Amino acid sequence: MSEVTTDWxxxxxxxxxxxxxxxxxxxxxxxxxxxxxxxxxxxxVVCGLPGTLPVLNKKVLEYAVKAAxxxxxxxxxxxxxxxxxxFYPDLPKNYQISQFDEPIAEEGWIEVEIAEKGKETYLKKIxxxxxxxxxxxxxxxxxxxxxxxxxxxxxxxYNRAGxxxxxxxxxxxxxxxxxxxxxxxxxRRIVRYLGVSDGNMQEGSLRCDVNISVRQGPEAPFGTxxxxxxxxxxxxxxxxxxxxxxRQIKTYESGGKVHQETRLWDESKQLTKSxxxxxxxxxxxxxxxxxxxxxxVSSELCDKWRSELPELPAAKRHRYADELGLSSYDARVLxxxxxxxxxxxxxxxxxxxxxxxxxxITGDIAAYVNSKKINFDDLLFxxxxxxxxxxxxxxxxxxxxxxxxxxxxxxxxxxxxxxxxDSRGLGMISDPSLIExxxxxxxxxxxxxxxxxxxxxxxxxxxxxxxLMKKTSGKADPKLANQILARKLQH
Numbered sequence: 001m002s003e004v005t006t007d008w009x010x011x012x013x014x015x016x017x018x019x020x021x022x023x024x025x026x027x028x029x030x031x032x033x034x035x036x037x038x039x040x041x042x043x044x045v046v047c048g049l050p051g052t053l054p055v056l057n058k059k060v061l062e063y064a065v066k067a068a069x070x071x072x073x074x075x076x077x078x079x080x081x082x083x084x085x086x087f088y089p090d091l092p093k094n095y096q097i098s099q100f101d102e103p104i105a106e107e108g109w110i111e112v113e114i115a116e117k118g119k120e121t122y123l124k125k126i127x128x129x130x131x132x133x134x135x136x137x138x139x140x141x142x143x144x145x146x147x148x149x150x151x152x153x154x155x156x157x158y159n160r161a162g163x164x165x166x167x168x169x170x171x172x173x174x175x176x177x178x179x180x181x182x183x184x185x186x187x188r189r190i191v192r193y194l195g196v197s198d199g200n201m202q203e204g205s206l207r208c209d210v211n212i213s214v215r216q217g218p219e220a221p222f223g224t225x226x227x228x229x230x231x232x233x234x235x236x237x238x239x240x241x242x243x244x245x246x247r248q249i250k251t252y253e254s255g256g257k258v259h260q261e262t263r264l265w266d267e268s269k270q271l272t273k274s275x276x277x278x279x280x281x282x283x284x285x286x287x288x289x290x291x292x293x294x295x296x297v298s299s300e301l302c303d304k305w306r307s308e309l310p311e312l313p314a315a316k317r318h319r320y321a322d323e324l325g326l327s328s329y330d331a332r333v334l335x336x337x338x339x340x341x342x343x344x345x346x347x348x349x350x351x352x353x354x355x356x357x358x359x360x361i362t363g364d365i366a367a368y369v370n371s372k373k374i375n376f377d378d379l380l381f382x383x384x385x386x387x388x389x390x391x392x393x394x395x396x397x398x399x400x401x402x403x404x405x406x407x408x409x410x411x412x413x414x415x416x417x418x419x420x421x422d423s424r425g426l427g428m429i430s431d432p433s434l435i436e437x438x439x440x441x442x443x444x445x446x447x448x449x450x451x452x453x454x455x456x457x458x459x460x461x462x463x464x465x466x467x468l469m470k471k472t473s474g475k476a477d478p479k480l481a482n483q484i485l486a487r488k489l490q491h
Contacts, residue, residue, distance in 0.1 A: 008252075010245045011222055012174035012212045014237075016187050018166045018197045019136065019205040020063045026135045026164035027054030027097065027292075034203055038141075038157035046162045048093030053291050056081075060133060060164040063196035064104050065297060066305050067166050068131045070190050070312055073108030075302055081133075081292040085285045089156050090138035098167075100286040103132035104295070111314045112186050113332060116178050121328060126183050127171030136163040160204070166196075172211070172222070177241030181234040184208050189313040193338045201232050208237055213258070214248045223248070223258060228272055230264040240265040244272050316341060324354035333362045339376035340366065346383035352390045360386060364404065368411045380414030381407075389417040401474045402426050430477045435468075436484050438476070442467045443488060453489055461485065 025032055028045035045052045068075055082100040108128040115121045138161040142154045168187060174180045188199035188206055199206045208231055213223035228244060231237050248258050263272040311319075313335045320331035335341050340361065347357040365386070369376060389410070392398045398421055406420050421427055429435060442464060443450050453460040464485055468476050 007217055008214050008245075008249045009216070009218055009220075010175055010212060010214050010241070011172045012176075012180050012210060012241060013172040014168075014170045014174070014180060014183060015209040015211070016168040016170075016184060017136075017207045017209075018067065018168065018187070018191050018199070020060055020164040020166055021195065021197050021205075022057055022059045022063065022164055024057055025162035026057050026060050026133065028162060030162060032163050033159075036159065038155070038159060041159045042161070046092070046158055054097060054289075056292065056295070057164065061104075061295065061297070062305060063164075063194075064131065064133050064166045065302065066194050066309060067168075067191060067196050068105035068108065069302075069306055069309060070194055071105075071108040071110055071128050071131065071168065073105035073128060073131055075105050075297060076102065078102065078294055078296055079104045080294045081289040082286045083289050084134075085283075086137070088137070089154070090140050090158075090161065092138070092158065092161065096135060096137065097289055097292070098134035099132035103130045104297075105131045110183075110186055110190070112179070112182050113314075113317065113328070114179055114182050115329075115332065124173075124179065126173045126179075129169045129171050131166055131168050134165050134167055136160050136165050177238035177245070180210060180241050181238040184237055185234050186313065189336060189338075193310055193312055201234075207232075210237060210241060210244075212241060212244050212248075214245060214252070223252075224260050226258065226260065227262045228265055229262060229275065236265055236267060239270060240272060243270065247272065310338075320354070324348070326354055326358060330355070330358045330362065333366075334358060337376065340369075343376040343379070343383055347387050347390075350384060350387035352387045353394075356390050356394070357386070360390065364407055365411065368408075379411070381410045382414065385410065385414065385416050392417055392421065396430060396477055396479075397421070397427055399474055399476075399478060401469075405474075426475065429472055429475045430480060432480060432484065435472075435476055435481055436488070438471055439464075439468060439481070439485055439488055442471065450489065461489065464489070 020026075022032060024030060025046065028043055030043045030046050031041045033041060045054060065075055079099060079102045081097050083095040084098045084100070085095050087094050106129065108131075109125050110128065112124050112126055113121060114124055138156050138158040140154050140156055143152070170183065174183060184206075188201075191197040191206070192199045197205055201207070210228045210231070211225050212228065213225045215221065215223045226244060226248070228240050231240055244263070251258050259277070261277050262275045264275045265272055316335040317328070317331045320326045320334060321328055326334070334344050344357055344361050347361070348354050365379070365381070369379070389398075389403055389407075393400055393403050398417075402421070403417070406417060406426070409415075409420070410417060446464075446467070449460055449463060453464075461482075465478075465482065468481055468485065
């Protein structure tokens with residue numbers, strides 16, 4: 001859709017469903033393993049069979065409270081579970097156990113860094129309304145035509161049913177698709193840092209629903225809200241928001257009416273399309289679950305869990321910029337991945353300058369990690385070994401070029417760079433007399449180029465440097481070589 005240029009403002013809020021990384025489900029000991037054969041991680045409780053009773057998994061409560069603390073939410077002294085009525089094939093009980101009017105935590109916020117190409121980066125504080133615990137539903141698989149029945153059919157897999165979720169509901173503080181995408185990204189960073197979820201969107205471990213409306217100016221009342229589902233990436237969140245903002249504005253400006261509904265994001269067509277009219281809370285007929293008692297988290301337990309929280313992404317970004325002198329870009333890239341940040345800090349603790357460590361880690365090493373689809377914790381090349389290589393370069397014992405040449409082998413096999421450098425004679429040539437002899441040999445072999453340089457073609461110095469590096473296999477000390485070369489070319 002074409003861009004709209006008016007004084008309209010979008011109002012966006014996100015509901016983020018985070019699958020908690022517990023080994024068993026929220027109310028039963030059934031496994032949460034992903035990717036196995038359908039309906040192999042179920043039991044009578046998951047299937048809602050008569051006579052079964054749910055029992056809260058204590059680890060779910062711990063993970064939910066830790067996530068709430070990291071989001072600056074106030075932990076409730078008292079909360080309860082409710083039944084939310086759904087009549088749908090992927091919920092065998094015909095209701096979902098969730099939390100309604102007394103959630104585990106309310107009233108929090110996070111700081112989000114909004115970085116957009118060509119625009120100034122800014123920080124924004126996004127309010128969070130609540131976090132509550134609930135169970136996930138199963139998964140419907142819509143198949144093609146059955147050759148025997150001659151009609152379309154759907155299958156249901158209950159492996160995901162009963163998996164523990166923390167639903168995080170933001171306040172309507174977001175105004176652009178970019179802000180919505182960055183907010184969701186920060187939520188994922190936080191839950192990954194905490195270790196309470198892997199945040200893998202492809203596997204459904206983190207899913208976002210967007211609520212969006214538009215209004216004419218910041219003082220105008222909210223417009224009619226539309227919910228968008230079926231987004232499996234942060235780029236999809238941004239594109240869906242941008243499309244829907246444009247669609248709603250065009251609808252209003254053409255005299256139409258925006259209806260409260262649930263829409264789906266169609267990735268192939270890059271548009272949202274209507275799915276169903278949006279239910280209200282009254283349609284769910286909430287009531288307290290009679291099989292689960294109230295929950296009270298003691299102050300002692302809260303203090304214990306709070307003491308176990310790691311340094312979070314926003315705090316790391318500030319520290320890297322303020323204490324280590326890194327740019328906001330470097331700090332952002334390094335802290336995006338908890339394991340990368342830990343690797344970086346281990347290298348810096350060996351006495352390496354932060355910028356030098358950042359350059360190697362966010363460049364060649366990150367490219368290797370991504371290409372191999374591994375994590376920084378899986379690297380055979382340890383932080384101590386990288387720090388040794390950086391020290392060798394800084395001390396002039398090898399060049400950066402040599403470092404790049406031996407890095408692929410180090411990443412594949414691990415090992416200390418000095419051992420490779422010594423065994424292969426890759427050390428830097430730093431003897432002035434030796435470099436001078438080689439330069440004189442090069443100059444005598446290229447008299448025309450020397451004459452052209454002395455006639456004013458100063459760019460030819462790069463040619464001579466290249467010849468020197470070729471002759472020495474890149475081992476000549478660049479600084480010393482340039483000094484001697486400049487002196488020789490002037491005579």
